[in-house]
Amino acid sequence: MLKTISKWLFSLLACSLILATAYLLWFKNGVNFIYGAHTEVVDHSVFATPIQLTAITDVSVLSPDGQTMLPNRTVVIDGGAITAVSVDGTIPTNAVVIDGRGKYIIPGFVDSHAHILKSPNDLLLYVANGVTHIRDLGGPPERLKLRDEIEQGRVGPRMFVASPPIDSMGLLQGAFWELITFHKNTRSVEHAKSLVKEYAEQGYDAIKIYHLDMPSYRAVNELAAKIGIPTTGHFPLSLELSELAVTQQKEVAHIEEIVRVLIREFGSINDKGSAAFYAHVETRSEEIIDNILANDITVNSVLWFMESIHDQFSNLELALKEVRIEYANPGLVEGTDDAEDFKVGWLPGYNQFELPSDASEESRINNDIFWRAREKAHHILIKAMIRRGVNIVVGTDSGANLVVPGFSLHDELKSLNNAGMSPAQALASATTNPANSMNSNAGSIEVGRRADIVMLNHNPLVDIEHTRAIDTVILNGRVFGRAQLNAMLEAVKAANENSRKINIDEYR
Numbered sequence: 287m288l289k290t291i292s293k294w295l296f297s298l299l300a301c302s303l304i305l306a307t308a309y310l311l312w313f314k315n316g317v318n319f320i321y322g323a324h325t326e327v328v329d330h331s332v333f334a335t336p337i338q339l340t341a342i343t344d345v346s347v348l349s350p351d352g353q354t355m356l357p358n359r360t361v362v363i364d365g366g367a368i369t370a371v372s373v374d375g376t377i378p379t380n381a382v383v384i385d386g387r388g389k390y391i392i393p394g395f396v397d398s399h400a401h402i403l404k405s406p407n408d409l410l411l412y413v414a415n416g417v418t419h420i421r422d423l424g425g426p427p428e429r430l431k432l433r434d435e436i437e438q439g440r441v442g443p444r445m446f447v448a449s450p451p452i453d454s455m456g457l458l459q460g461a462f463w464e465l466i467t468f469h470k471n472t473r474s475v476e477h478a479k480s481l482v483k484e485y486a487e488q489g490y491d492a493i494k495i496y497h498l499d500m501p502s503y504r505a506v507n508e509l510a511a512k513i514g515i516p517t518t519g520h521f522p523l524s525l526e527l528s529e530l531a532v533t534q535q536k537e538v539a540h541i542e543e544i545v546r547v548l549i550r551e552f553g554s555i556n557d558k559g560s561a562a563f564y565a566h567v568e569t570r571s572e573e574i575i576d577n578i579l580a581n582d583i584t585v586n587s588v589l590w591f592m593e594s595i596h597d598q599f600s601n602l603e604l605a606l607k608e609v610r611i612e613y614a615n616p617g618l619v620e621g622t623d624d625a626e627d628f629k630v631g632w633l634p635g636y637n638q639f640e641l642p643s644d645a646s647e648e649s650r651i652n653n654d655i656f657w658r659a660r661e662k663a664h665h666i667l668i669k670a671m672i673r674r675g676v677n678i679v680v681g682t683d684s685g686a687n688l689v690v691p692g693f694s695l696h697d698e699l700k701s702l703n704n705a706g707m708s709p710a711q712a713l714a715s716a717t718t719n720p721a722n723s724m725n726s727n728a729g730s731i732e733v734g735r736r737a738d739i740v741m742l743n744h745n746p747l748v749d750i751e752h753t754r755a756i757d758t759v760i761l762n763g764r765v766f767g768r769a770q771l772n773a774m775l776e777a778v779k780a781a782n783e784n785s786r787k788i789n790i791d792e793y794r
Contacts, residue, residue: 330442341382345387348730394760430490451519452481492515518536596661599657609693696751
């Protein structure tokens with residue numbers, strides 16, 4: 287009898303383990319789909335271009351201070367670097383000559399908050415949109431391999447790779463989160479510090495902080511500063527903004543981090559009113575910025591995405607029609623609606639920001655008030671940051687809802703311009719500012735700088751929307767003309783169509 291019971295229990299346990307393993311594998315496969323892993327991958331090698339001696343003649347060049355266009359310049363590129371910028375300069379023998387008449391040269395763009403996830407086709411979208419450098423804020427070890435491949439000539443923007451996000455969760459929740467995402471869960475302060483050392487040794491460019499507990503947060507920042515590796519990312523959920531006066535965190539991954547704490551400080555916007563909340567943000571902004579400036583903290587913008595959330599809530603169908611959805615990885619777009627509290631995707635029925643169909647009128651009104659207030663808080667803060675000279679870098683949080691890689695950088699520039707940045711300031715936040723923050727030998731059109739260049743058909747200092755009028759992209763000295771850029775876009779679109787499960791024609 288005892289043997290029979292033991293066999294039955296063993297069989298039950300074995301079946302339970304098999305079912306649990308099967309479920310986890312199924313769930314992980316679904317997560318990989320959402321991350322874009324099931325989308326057909328474009329053969330990037332067909333776009334490979336050699337580094338050639340190149341001269342661009344009779345072109346207007348953005349001045350090193352970013353304030354004016356210098357006309358009638360000849361720019362010579364050799365070995366991946368700018369070797370001459372002169373008026374009516376000599377064209378080297380055997381140089382490939384590009385006629386720059388009526389064109390405008392600016393440095394290549396940097397998206398300072400990007401996520402490749404499992405979507406390598408996005409690299410081509412960045413290049414086609416003039417983005418020559420991205421900062422992947424939270425990548426697994428394979429991202430380091432991708433960074434090296436690009437350094438060795440693979441077509442794609444240069445990559446700055448932050449470590450997997452370090453988080454503080456309970457044991458079971460943390461283990462599950464590690465299974466389905468790139469995050470790493472800390473078990474203690476010492477464990478958090480060991481992760482910093484491990485990631486620094488692996489060659490990551492920065493440490494990505496997520497929602498750590500306060501002791502681990504301080505320990506991670508302190509050790510990273512001692513080692514000489516910057517930290518970027520989120521705030522602990524319990525952080526008080528007074529911490530900005532002493533923190534060693536070098537970059538805030540989006541203004542949203544500050545807004546989230548301000549909402550916690552203030553309390554319910556619906557109960558106390560939007561006007562009172564705006565007054566709270568105005569009152570607090572000066573002290574916050576004092577501490578940001580005193581600690582030389584860089585702020586990633588991520589403004590357009592925050593603005594789009596209310597649009598997704600209020601009129602998702604229209605919001606979808608206003609982005610280049612056909613270029614976004616179908617996995618991200620289609621997502622999953624396996625559970626009401628785990629909606630992931632961009633489309634109706636899948637979108638986490640969409641109001642449920644059975645929501646009450648009161649719920650709709652309250653959500654409308656909240657999202658509008660949250661958006662305006664961003665505008666209040668960024669206007670104050672612009673006025674005070676905070677080091678702002680353009681970040682889009684590409685991969686988030688409706689944030690299409692590459693295209694989103696131009697959306698972000700427009701949002702920053704609308705928020706109070708001049709076109710020159712907006713350009714600097716996508717070129718010079720991030721280049722300086724990363725100690726990158728790019729970010730301006732000067733002799734000795736790396737040849738990461740965008741040639742435009744119209745002057746972006748006149749209208750920031752002109753950054754979309756791209757004629758040529760030069761990536762580390764490799765020249766990609768408009769025909770090649772169009773071919774990249776078409777290849778990604780075709781791969782997406784071949785992989786799509788849900789028809790999106792109504793949103794094009």
